Amino acid sequence: MTYPEKTYAYDHRPLSFRFFQSTDRFIVEEIPLRPATGRGDWLLLKILKRDLSTWRLLNILKAATGASDREIGYAGLKDKAATAIQYLTLPARYERGLKNLATERIELLESRRTRGPIRPGELRGNRFKIFVDRIDPKEKKRLMEVAESIGRGGFANYFGYQRFGEEGRAWEQGREIAHSGKRLKGAKERLLAAAWQSHLFNGWLSRRLKAGKIVDSHSKEEAARILEWPVDLCGALQRQPQPFKLLHGDLLRSYTGGRLLNGKNPEGDAESFRRRRLVPTGLLPGAKVWRARGDARYLEEPWDDPELGSLPGERRDAWVWPEALGSETDPSRPDALWLEFTLPPGAYATTLLEEISHTPLAPQKKRRR
Known part of the structure; x- marks a missing residue:
């Protein structure tokens, strides 16, 4: 399947568990605005x-x-x-x-x-309760420690695999529709074009996280050589503690909502980001949307699509924090637990599970024999 590749934000070793969506394993409740x-x-x-x-x-x-x-x-x-x-x-x-x-x-x-x-979009968020099993009992404690760590630090707000259809290729159809020059007809064509928007956003977000990993895992000189960026820029980015590094020209917004702000002081903004006051945003290309500037635009431009004018563009939060994160266990099932958490509107529970497991969770289509 061709789901957009993701760079995970954290570096813990993969955790193995079984997840699949069904009515008795996946429960979600909207929290009205x-x-x-x-x-x-x-x-x-x-x-x-x-x-x-x-x-x-x-x-x-x-x-x-x-x-x-x-x-x-x-x-x-x-x-x-x-x-x-x-x-x-x-x-x-x-x-x-x-x-x-x-x-x-x-x-x-x-x-x-x-x-x-x-x-x-008029929601405060969504409350999830998700059952996972086939957990090594020795790993259950580490799984919750990783989940709680992500709860404190947040995670990358990728679109989940559900956005891209059963085969993971809805974005390809959406790209063809967006580039046809025709006016979109009906909800289905809009959803397909939106899948192309989402694919571009996921690609940009993965690239930003990959750059941050290179900066954090190398000397500033070596990172500058790999990324072909100035040494001083890599040195400044190393002083930012979060996995997603802010750049000059990023468009930010209050995490509780509000108008967009031009990022002018990445190190100062990074502290507000760490404290959940400001959050960077990524581009969903389309009509009438703000683009980033400067260094941030340099990394955004390859994932822009000036031909995608058939849909309105948006800025999507690049980072989210799960709230009320906890778990329930059943003494009769030492290999299983219920994960509970709340996410803001538009964030995918499966994206959080993938960050915990470091494994793609898209269902695999069974081959015919």
């Missing part, structure tokens, strides 16, 4: 779904209520192979149709009036 107001012309629905994609859920909700695509609001997409609780909105005039919604895979947990629709 704001609660329902209790009054208004919209309904905020809290829905539990099992073995059902968000797209399929939306189609079922349309069929049950008669609402149109544009009238149903949702904050994010949730995987099919999971038990997921997510929030959606629709106009209150469709309330009567909700009685037709219940199926074996859908449960309406709550419906309350609110003042307006949910927009994509």
Whole structure:
């Protein structure tokens, strides 16, 4: 499979465990940005779904209520192979149709009036509970020590393998669509073009981390020779403690959200980064998006695509920190545990698991005999 190659941020030796997504092993719950107001012309629905994609859920909700695509609001997409609780909105005039919604895979947990629709991205985060097994009992303690270390230091905010389709090649189709010059038609073409954006972002992020590893593992003179960078720059980067090294011209933002800032003092900004006050951002190429400058632009430009004007561009946080990280064990299963943590919107739980294990976790397609 051709999932974008990742450079892991940390240097611990690989940890072996089994992970696969299923409704009884992968549980995710959205944390809404704001609660329902209790009054208004919209309904905020809290829905539990099992073995059902968000797209399929939306189609079922349309069929049950008669609402149109544009009238149903949702904050994010949730995987099919999971038990997921997510929030959606629709106009209150469709309330009567909700009685037709219940199926074996859908449960309406709550419906309350609110003042307006949910927009994509309007989440505080997602809470995960994930079962992993086939852990060497002698390694279980080290696994949690590594997870807790990553909880303190954060991890690279790669797009997960789910973004790139079953074969990992959705970005190739997206590149063809983006370069065709045609206007995007429908949600499928937009998703494919977004996969190309995501592939470029992952490539840039991997390159930045690889450069940081070279700087940290060599003398400044040797790093300068390998990277073909100035010796003084490599020496300055070595004074930054974090795996992701900040450069002149990076675009930063407050970790709690807010406007973009031009990075002008990498060493000073690195301290704010370490304290979770500022976070560097990476480019999702497209229309009307800020590009980095200076040294940061030098590393960003190979992963830009000026032809990708059919989608709006964005800046995505390059780094995230898991919150409320913990675990549950079962005395009868010494080879297994439940990992629990919360991530900000858009961050992938599988990316965190890959950083812990140092192993790609994309499901392998079975060969036909």
